[in-house]
Amino acid sequence: MLLGLTGIGIYAFVKQPKFGRKPTGKRLKRIHESPNYRHGQFQNLSPTPSFTEGATYFTVVKKLLFEKAEKKEPAYELPSIKTNLLDLDTAENVLIWFGHSSYFIQIDGKKILIDPLFSGSASPLPNGRKAFKGTQRFSPADMPAIDLLLITHDHWDHLDYKTIMELKPKIGQIITGLGVGAHFARWGFPASMITELDWGQGCEPVKGVSIEALPARHFSGRGLKRNTSLWTSFALKISGSRLYLGGDSGYDTHFKKIGKDFGPFDLAVLENGQYNRHWKFLHMMPHETLQAARDLRAKALLPVHNSKFNLANHPWDEPLQRINHLNKNSALRILTPMIGEKVDLKDPKQQFSQWWKDVET
Numbered sequence: 543m544l545l546g547l548t549g550i551g552i553y554a555f556v557k558q559p560k561f562g563r564k565p566t567g568k569r570l571k572r573i574h575e576s577p578n579y580r581h582g583q584f585q586n587l588s589p590t591p592s593f594t595e596g597a598t599y600f601t602v603v604k605k606l607l608f609e610k611a612e613k614k615e616p617a618y619e620l621p622s623i624k625t626n627l628l629d630l631d632t633a634e635n636v637l638i639w640f641g642h643s644s645y646f647i648q649i650d651g652k653k654i655l656i657d658p659l660f661s662g663s664a665s666p667l668p669n670g671r672k673a674f675k676g677t678q679r680f681s682p683a684d685m686p687a688i689d690l691l692l693i694t695h696d697h698w699d700h701l702d703y704k705t706i707m708e709l710k711p712k713i714g715q716i717i718t719g720l721g722v723g724a725h726f727a728r729w730g731f732p733a734s735m736i737t738e739l740d741w742g743q744g745c746e747p748v749k750g751v752s753i754e755a756l757p758a759r760h761f762s763g764r765g766l767k768r769n770t771s772l773w774t775s776f777a778l779k780i781s782g783s784r785l786y787l788g789g790d791s792g793y794d795t796h797f798k799k800i801g802k803d804f805g806p807f808d809l810a811v812l813e814n815g816q817y818n819r820h821w822k823f824l825h826m827m828p829h830e831t832l833q834a835a836r837d838l839r840a841k842a843l844l845p846v847h848n849s850k851f852n853l854a855n856h857p858w859d860e861p862l863q864r865i866n867h868l869n870k871n872s873a874l875r876i877l878t879p880m881i882g883e884k885v886d887l888k889d890p891k892q893q894f895s896q897w898w899k900d901v902e903t
Contacts, residue, residue, distance in 0.1 A: 560666060560703035561765050562696065562725030569727075569738070573720050576740050576772070583769035584720075586759050588794050590823045597820040605820075605855060613857035618902050619676030620849065622881040628686050635783075637885040641677045641850035643700055643789070643813065646685070649887065650781045652751060654690045656811075657700040657789070658682075658709065664699035664851045666764070671699075674858065677850045679882050682708035689748055693718040694789025695762045695773035696725060699851065703729070715747045719755060721771030725764075741774060752779040756800050758791035760824055777804040783887065786810040786838050790847065792823040793830035797837035809877075809887070810840035815848025815861040828864040835874055842875040844885070849898070859898040866896065 565573055573579050593602060625638055632651035639645045640658070647654040660681050664671040682705060691713050693701050701722070707729060716726055716736045723736040737745055739755035746752050754777040762771045776787040777800065786800070786807045801807075814831040825847075826834060835843040848861040862878060869876055878894045879885050886892050 556765050559728065562701075562703075563728040564765075564767070564770050565721040565724040569721065569724055572738075573770075573772075576720060578741055578772065579720075584762065584772050585769075586761075586794075587757055587796055588759065590759055590761075590792065592761075592824065593820050594822060602818075602820050609855060611855040611857070613859065614852045614855065616674055616676075616858050616901050620674055620881065620901060621897050622676055622679045623883045624679050625882050625884055627684055630686070634884075635781075635887040637809075637844070637887060639844070639846065639879055639881060639883070639885070640680050641673070641881045642815075642848070643694075643846045645811065645844075645846070647778075647785070647887075649783060650750070652689050652748065652780065653686055654692060654751075654778070655685065655688045655709075656692045656787055657694055658685075658691075658705050659699060659702040660708075661702050661704040663702075664853065666698055671851050671853060673850050674852075677881055682712070685709060685712055687712050687714065689714045690751065690753075691716045692753070692776055692787065693722055694758070694775065694787070695719060695760060696722050696764050696771050697762065697790070698764055699853070700789070701725065701764070717745065717747060717753055717755075717776070719762075719772030719774040721762075724771070739774065740772065750781060753777070754779075754804065756804070757796040758789050759794045759796065760790045760792065775800075777807075783808050786812075786840065788812040788834075790825065791834075793826045793834055797834040801838040801840075806839035806841065808840075809842045809844060810835050810838045811844045811846055813847035814845035814865050815856075816851075816853040817856065817861070818854050828861060829868055831865060832869055832872070832874065840874070841890070842877055844877045844879075849881070859901070862896070862898050 635649045637647050643657045644659045662673040662678050720738050720740050723738045726736050741757045744754040755774045758773050758775045760773040762773045775789045778785040784807045812831050817825045817827050845865050880897050
């Protein structure tokens, strides 16, 4: 009886609207026609085990929950700047990072929002992973009308139900991977607003903006089953600028091919954080992030997926420390803005402080 009640409770919990919906009907038919969908789920280009040899789900979770690690969270508030996006001059070409993998881009007045997460939680559980102190400076109310919302995949730290619902009246169009639109459909977004792309497919959602969906090495899922929707990266071409928006990805050969076919890029936004040697096929280590940027032929790198949540066992400031140290003799430019600080996309010489060094931990 106890097992039965537990099962009913779990079933009821995952049926909440925030879990979204699995693809059905025409959406599912299109998924089945994708060359990237085989054996009942989406596949990476290369074989991608969840963990490295010798690690299991049990051992990894045990280490995450019970292994003590230094400085997993900052002891004090992180510094930030509250840029007023509602009154942003349309002549400014800027990127504003909100911590983790959420950021806003404005180029020639067009406003693009990527993987917004303003709820302060990276988990569906009530007491799940909470944002670090000082990182919750922005909310949906601070966002202007958004021309394009780009969602790289449906994990909780990239597709946040509460944030999306509060942003709903401000969103113009949504660009995402195959199957992710099923979540938006359940949440009341009309089909006319949603564009779902397979790897290698592109669109021009508004005049002067070209978006290509490209591979990543990761996985998807926000319920009990993985890989029913596609994880993706994006190449964004707008007003003569080329940006690579990486989402989550382990290192693989796709970066070099993307660099050859779509680069060079003025800026690559790549994950650098929440890594571990046990799941390095799904999340890059800092030296791999640098190599990916070089493969992409990027002029500058913005390392994200750090400084907001504790989702791995490394110190909270290690990702930025390591990648800057590894890059000290390289010509690659690394951008390290504080949360909310303007990155001037027209200024190739803009300097940023190593702000994490001033945070007492």
